[in-house]
Amino acid sequence: VPFGVTYEKIGTIQRRLAWPLHKDDTLSRSGRSTDLNIYFVFFLALSWVRDSIQFYQTFYNPL
Structure with missing residues (x-):
């Protein structure tokens, strides 16, 4: 497996894991406690x- 493909897959996984945190962050900024x-x-x-x-x-x- 080429290094670039592995690096791209790791980035995709990191973005998917970070997405729920991003949604929580936007909710806290909208004024919801x-x-x-x-x-x-x-x-x-x-x-x-x-x-x-x-x-x-x-x-x-x-x-």
Whole structure:
């Protein structure tokens, strides 16, 4: 494989990986806050952990 083709493929992959970051950057400049999204993800993860613990206690707790 010629070096130029490999270099071009790497550049394409880097641009594709950078595209979601670019979209987030434009949203933050438009005045929309991402703080609420961060809190939403945190509470979603917290509720998932709580439900997992309840599931574990229900099925694996010796009587």
